[in-house]
Amino acid sequence: MTIQTKRATLYFDPSIHKALKFKSIETSNSISTLVNQAVKAALSEDADDIIDYEERINEPLISFSGMVKRLKQDGRI
Numbered sequence: 001m002t003i004q005t006k007r008a009t010l011y012f013d014p015s016i017h018k019a020l021k022f023k024s025i026e027t028s029n030s031i032s033t034l035v036n037q038a039v040k041a042a043l044s045e046d047a048d049d050i051i052d053y054e055e056r057i058n059e060p061l062i063s064f065s066g067m068v069k070r071l072k073q074d075g076r077i
Contacts, residue, residue: 010035 012020020031027034062070071077 020034023029023034024031029037068077
């Protein structure tokens with residue numbers, strides 16, 4: 001099964017492009033593969049954050065000062 005791909009033009013800071021070229025050579029992966037992997041990892045992390053947020057949406061809110069007081073009472077600070 002072949003995966004459909006889309007073409008995009010990306011502009012990198014020269015030092016980032018150089019690092020990508022080196023990593024590409026070292027890992028025998030194309031720059032496109034490296035960028036796709038990085039974007040997938042970032043999107044996966046975002047998806048995990050959304051799930052965590054949705055699981056906690058009904059938790060009561062606590063102020064910063066309330067949290068500091070609670071940490072102090074628990075002996076954590």
